[in-house]
Structure formats: C-alpha cells, structure tokens
Amino acid sequence: MPVIEYKCPNCGGNMLFDGDSGMLTCESCGRQDNIEEKLDPIAQQVFEKDEAIEYQCTSCGAVLITNKDTSATVCSFCGSPVVLGDRLSGQLAPSMVIPFTVTEQEAIQAFRKWCKRGLLTPSGFMTADRIKEITGIYVPFWLYDLHHDAQVYGEGTKVRSYTRGDYHITETEYYDVYRRLKLNYVKVPVDAADKMDDTLMDKLEPFYYEHLKEFKTPYLSGYMAEKYSQNDTQLLPRAKDKVAGYIRSAIQDSVSGYTTMNYSNQHITTTHASARYVMLPVWILTYDYNRQEHMFAMNGQTGKVVGKPPLSKLKLFSWFTGISAGTLLILKLISLSMGGGFL
Amino acid sequence: MNNKWVIRMLSIWVGILLLFPLQTINATSVDETKQLIYDEAGLLSSSQAETLNQRANEYSQSWDTDFIVYTSNNPAGTDVQVLMGDFYDEYERNSDVRNVSVVMLTLDMNNRELYVAGFYKGKEYVTNERADQIRDLITTSLSAGDYEQAFTKFLDKANEFMGIEPAPEYDPGSGSSGISSPGVPRTDYTPASDDDEESIISNGWFQLIVSLAVGGIAVGIMAANAGGRVTVNRFTYEDSRNSGVVSRKDQYIRTTVSKRKIERNTNSGGGGGGGRTGGGHSHSGSRGSF
Numbered sequence: 001m002p003v004i005e006y007k008c009p010n011c012g013g014n015m016l017f018d019g020d021s022g023m024l025t026c027e028s029c030g031r032q033d034n035i036e037e038k039l040d041p042i043a044q045q046v047f048e049k050d051e052a053i054e055y056q057c058t059s060c061g062a063v064l065i066t067n068k069d070t071s072a073t074v075c076s077f078c079g080s081p082v083v084l085g086d087r088l089s090g091q092l093a094p095s096m097v098i099p100f101t102v103t104e105q106e107a108i109q110a111f112r113k114w115c116k117r118g119l120l121t122p123s124g125f126m127t128a129d130r131i132k133e134i135t136g137i138y139v140p141f142w143l144y145d146l147h148h149d150a151q152v153y154g155e156g157t158k159v160r161s162y163t164r165g166d167y168h169i170t171e172t173e174y175y176d177v178y179r180r181l182k183l184n185y186v187k188v189p190v191d192a193a194d195k196m197d198d199t200l201m202d203k204l205e206p207f208y209y210e211h212l213k214e215f216k217t218p219y220l221s222g223y224m225a226e227k228y229s230q231n232d233t234q235l236l237p238r239a240k241d242k243v244a245g246y247i248r249s250a251i252q253d254s255v256s257g258y259t260t261m262n263y264s265n266q267h268i269t270t271t272h273a274s275a276r277y278v279m280l281p282v283w284i285l286t287y288d289y290n291r292q293e294h295m296f297a298m299n300g301q302t303g304k305v306v307g308k309p310p311l312s313k314l315k316l317f318s319w320f321t322g323i324s325a326g327t328l329l330i331l332k333l334i335s336l337s338m339g340g341g342f343l
Numbered sequence: 344m345n346n347k348w349v350i351r352m353l354s355i356w357v358g359i360l361l362l363f364p365l366q367t368i369n370a371t372s373v374d375e376t377k378q379l380i381y382d383e384a385g386l387l388s389s390s391q392a393e394t395l396n397q398r399a400n401e402y403s404q405s406w407d408t409d410f411i412v413y414t415s416n417n418p419a420g421t422d423v424q425v426l427m428g429d430f431y432d433e434y435e436r437n438s439d440v441r442n443v444s445v446v447m448l449t450l451d452m453n454n455r456e457l458y459v460a461g462f463y464k465g466k467e468y469v470t471n472e473r474a475d476q477i478r479d480l481i482t483t484s485l486s487a488g489d490y491e492q493a494f495t496k497f498l499d500k501a502n503e504f505m506g507i508e509p510a511p512e513y514d515p516g517s518g519s520s521g522i523s524s525p526g527v528p529r530t531d532y533t534p535a536s537d538d539d540e541e542s543i544i545s546n547g548w549f550q551l552i553v554s555l556a557v558g559g560i561a562v563g564i565m566a567a568n569a570g571g572r573v574t575v576n577r578f579t580y581e582d583s584r585n586s587g588v589v590s591r592k593d594q595y596i597r598t599t600v601s602k603r604k605i606e607r608n609t610n611s612g613g614g615g616g617g618g619r620t621g622g623g624h625s626h627s628g629s630r631g632s633f
Contacts, residue, residue: 118569119565119569120562120565120566120569121569155596156593163605166604166605167602167603167604167605168602168603168604168605169600169601169602169603170600170601170602170603171598171599171600172598172599172600172601173595173597173598174595174596174597174598174599175593175594175595175596176592176593176594176595176596177591177592177593177594178590178591178592178593178594179588179590179591179592180588180589180590180591181586181587181588181589182585182586182587182589183581183586184581184582184585184586185580185581185582185586186580186581186582187580188580202573203570203571203572203573203574204571205573205574205575205579206574206575206579243580245577246576246577246580246581247577249576249577250577250581250586254588254591304571304574305571306570306571307570307571308569308570309569309570311566311569316562316566319558319561319562319565320558320559320561320562321558322558323557323558323561323562324554324555324557324558324559325554327553327554327557327558328550328551328554331550331553331554332550335550
C-alpha cells in the first residue's frame with residue numbers, strides 16, 4: 001500500500017510533525033516520537049513505479065485528491081495527514097530534508113510583522129487580517145555541487161596621475177595578467193517543482209544547511225509535499241546560470257589591483273557536477289486584498305517573506321515627493337554653503 | 344485617512360514651490376529709484392549725478408540688471424579690478440537679490456584706469472568683447488575729462504548690448520527658453536551656466552531635475568524590493584577552503600605617459616579677461632587707462 005499514515009500507538013490519533021519540538025507529535029494525546037530513531041516504513045517497502053492510479057485514504061477510504069506531483073497531503077474528507085510512499089522512493093527518494101522550524105502560528109505572526117513593515121503597502125493591507133490560506137509545503141530542490149576551473153588572460157592597467165609644475169601627468173602601466181582559479185560551489189539550491197515560481201524561490205534563500213537531516217517520511221506528516229517535476233540533468237543549466245554570476249565576480253575580485261582590465265580569453269570548465277535531491281520547507285500564504293489574491297512565500301526555516309505585495313499609489317507618490325523635496329533642500333544648502341544663493 | 348495624505352502631499356509641494364519664487368516677484372520688487380551712480384571721486388555735479396542716476400534706473404528696470412558707475416580716488420592704490428570686485432561684493436551683500444545682475448564702470452582716478460565689468464546676466468550680455476567695445480567708445484571722453492558724456496555713453500551702449508542676444512558661444516544654453524534672433528530684446532533670464540561646478544549646483548533647474556531623479560530612483564528601488572530581495576552572494580555557496588586563486592601572473596609590459604598643460608586663469612591688464620571677485624562672483628570685463 002503506497003499510502004502511509006502515522007497513527008498514534010497510544011490513542012490512534014493522527015501524528016503530525018511539530019516544527020517546534022522536531023518530533024512526530026500526536027494531536028490528541030500529545031505523545032511525541034523521535035523521528036531520527038524511528039524506522040522509516042518506506043525503507044522496508046518496495047513499490048512498483050506508478051503502482052497506484054488512485055490513492056485511497058487509509059483512515060476513511062475516500063479517494064485522495066492529488067495531482068501528479070503531490071507526495072504528501074491531507075485527506076480532504078477526514079483531515080488525516082497522508083504520505084504517498086511510491087512518490088518518495090526509488091528514483092524519487094529525497095536524500096535529505098530541512099524540517100519546518102517555523103510553525104503555522106509563527107508563520108502567521110511573522111507575516112503580519114512583515115506586512116506592517118511595508119513602507120509602500122496600502123494601510124488596509126498592513127493589518128494583515130485577511131490571510132485566506134496558509135499551507136506548509138516541502139518543495140523539492142536539487143542541491144548542486146559544482147566545481148570549476150577558470151583560466152583568464154587579459155591586459156590590466158594601473159593608472160597614476162599627478163601634477164608637476166604646469167602639467168597634469170597621467171602614467172599608465174600595462175600588465176599581462178593571468179589568473180587560474182579553482183571555484184567550488186556547494187549545495188546551490190534550484191527548485192525542482194514546476195508550479196513554484198523560480199524567482200520567488202530564489203529570493204527565499206538562504207536556507208541554513210546545518211539543519212539538513214537525513215530524509216525520513218514522518219517529517220512530511222501534516223504538511224504538503226511535492227515530488228520533483230524536473231530531474232537534475234534538466235535543471236543543470238539553471239544551476240550553472242546561477243553560479244555564472246558568482247564566477248564572474250570571483251574573477252573580478254582576483255584582479256582587483258588594476259584600474260582597468262581587458263580580458264582577452266576566459267576558459268571556464270565545470271570539472272565536477274553532482275546533485276542531491278532534498279525537500280526544503282516553504283509556507284505559502286494567499287491573501288485577499290481588494291478582491292485580488294496575492295501569493296506570498298515564506299522560508300519555513302528562517303521566516304523570510306517574499307512575494308509581490310500591493311503597492312499604494314498614494315504612498316509611492318508621498319515617498320517620491322518627500323525624498324525629492326529632501327534632496328532639493330540638501331542641494332540648496334550645498335549651493336548656499338558654496339557661496340551661491342539659496343534661491 | 345486619505346485626507347491626511349492629501350494634506351501632507353500638498354504641504355510638501357507648497358514647500359517646493361516656495362523654493363522656486365516666480366521671476367515676476369523679483370522684477371516688480373525693484374520698482375523704486377535706487378542709487379546706482381557712486382561718484383566717490385566727485386567728478387560730477389549733483390545735477391549731473393541726478394540725471395545719470397535717473398537714466399541708470401530706467402535701464403536697470405528694463406533689463407533686470409543694475410547699471411552702476413563707480414568712481415574712486417583710490418588713495419590706497421588698489422588694482423582697479425580688485426577695487427571693482429570689492430565694490431560688487433559689497434553691493435551684492437546689501438542687495439535684496441543674491442547674485443544680482445550688474446553692468447558696471449569703475450574709474451580709478453589714482454592710477455587713471457578704468458574697468459568695464461558684467462556680472463551674471465550682465466556678464467552674459469556684456470561679454471569681454473563687448474566690454475572692450477564700450478571701453479574703446481568712452482576712453483576718449485574720459486581722457487578729455489568729459490565724465491558726464493563718458494558715463495552717458497557707457498549707460499547707452501550697455502543698454503544697447505543688453506537688448507542684443509550675445510553671440511552663440513556665450514549663450515547660456517542650459518534651460519534657456521527657445522531661440523530668439525539677434526536684436527530682439529530678451530526678457531526672460533536663466534543664469535548662465537558657468538564652466539565650473541559651483542554654478543551648475545546653484546542652477547535651480549539642475550537641482551530640481553536631480554532631486555526628482557533621486558526621488559524616482561529611490562522609490563523605484565523601494566518598490567522593487569517590496570517583494571523581498573536576493574540576499575545570497577557568491578560567498579554563500581562557495582567552498583572557501585577549496586576555492587581561490589591557484590596561480591597568477593602579472594607581467595609588466597610597458598608604461599605610457601601623457602602630459603596635459605594646465606590652463607591657468609591669468610588676467611593681464613590692458614584689454615580684458617574677466618575673472619572672479621574676492622566674494623567668488625564671476626564676471627566679464629575689460630580694463631584700460633585713460
């Protein structure tokens with residue numbers, strides 16, 4: 001049976017992963033089980049690929065409503081948390097997970113705080129009292145380890161200028177420059193779920209990898225989870241794209257002593273590329289404002305909020321006017337102090 | 344709530360507008376006769392001085408520029424250009440308007456030297472060349488001792504020049520409104536953009552544009568960051584123990600040297616040049632003896 005549910009051995013209640021204690025906790029009697037000591041049922045079972053077309057809740061027997069990528073959800077009839085084992089095993093088995101540390105209540109509080117800090121958001125939005133839905137999702141990510149060997153050739157100049165007598169003298173020294181750099185980037189995250197917005201997920205970073213744990217299915221109990229929709233080879237170009245900017249700035253830093261630098265040749269080769277499949281915690285909040293739905297994502301480990309808040313035209317205009325007027329005043333004062341007139 | 348915002352916004356705009364008084368306010372505030380003939384050397388009779396002062400006031404009002412004649416016995420033997428500069432600085436300090444536009448003739452009776460100068464709008468219209476022309480025109484009368492005639496000619500010629508658009512290379516350019524053909528009197532005035540940064544910062548339009556740009560960019564950044572920023576950089580994922588420069592080479596090839604002569608502002612006598620007063624006001628000018 002590919003559907004896994006965690007029931008309390010004491011009372012038969014649903015057991016959910018609790019971000020505060022990091023334990024699998026019974027809703028009803030409060031029993032807490034240490035996940036790391038528990039045997040993962042997935043490890044003992046062998047599933048055939050796409051064994052089930054339909055998943056049935058083991059508690060109430062209702063058909064579970066899932067899309068093709070769902071790997072953990074909640075039964076829409078009885079509310080029991082279920083994990084779809086066949087979507088988390090074999091090729092699809094995540095190697096590691098960062099469990100949620102921000103609980104639902106903390107997430108709502110953190111979101112409210114974030115809304116209040118918004119300098120440009122309408123005041124009606126700042127109260128953050130219309131959170132329509134909050135869902136904790138384990139988003140599939142690939143963590144890439146990319147090693148590079150970069151060799152750059154170029155011409156650098158050092159410019160020195162000084163005044164001697166009636167002449168302004170500029171001395172330009174030209175250098176033949178060569179650098180070879182070893183650049184290893186580890187655990188560069190790339191989100192592997194189609195339905196997650198890439199730029200939104202990029203902004204959620206960083207995740208702190210000290211809390212990366214060996215994957216066990218009980219961590220998913222009570223949360224939603226997705227399986228990857230693109231594999232590591234499909235997403236490798238995106239990972240390389242992400243580090244390309246880092247490589248550029250590393251090269252620039254290595255030639256920092258020069259005034260100008262002209263590269264004649266750059267060889268950058270990826271010497272090693274590997275990826276690990278991990279689940280990272282994300283809260284997704286939908287919020288109703290002005291009959292429009294706004295979606296926000298929150299890092300389930302750090303509480304960082306990203307998303308497009310509504311902007312108040314009035315506040316945009318006030319800030320614009322205020323900053324412009326302030327700058328004008330400063331310029332006027334500078335002009336005054338330089339001996340010019342105030343007007 | 345909304346009303347509060349509107350009031351706040353309006354007050355900010357009113358504040359901005361207060362910093363930009365309309366030109367007409369300046370024009371109407373000088374609607375009385377003021378002293379423009381400073382005959383400290385006593386070259387004119389009081390009736391002559393009175394007549395010249397009337398004429399100077401009349402011209403001053405039509406061009407928004409003070410036409411000044413200043414004579415001095417200069418017992419200290421100060422250089423005529425310094426004499427003129429000090430007078431202007433003092434005059435400007437006592438004036439209602441900062442950087443007041445002036446066309447002035449200075450006579451140093453001790454060294455028998457004269458200096459024709461223009462400040463601000465006056466500098467723009469009475470250029471070094473035109474100041475030379477005025478000086479040529481009046482030197483004969485001055486040498487003959489006919490001061491009244493010389494001063495009258497000075498006022499008339501300067502008045503004439505103020506009505507003629509200066510040659511293109513003296514056109515202020517920045518913010519000036521449209522093109523007017525030579526000979527057509529220009530009534531509007533924007534400060535000439537000088538070739539140093541002081542005056543560009545003093546230029547009201549420049550200040551306004553820079554302020555709006557700063558406001559726009561700042562709000563743009565705020566709006567872009569409202570949805571969260573990327574807070575990772577290259578060091579976040581770099582394995583610092585195993586990354587870095589493996590080998591480097593910096594081979595010196597050659598040095599090139601370029602020299603540029605520094606242009607110094609040297610004001611020679613006999614002729615013109617213009618310059619800057621002790622108070623920092625830039626002016627055009629022409630000096631000579633009589």
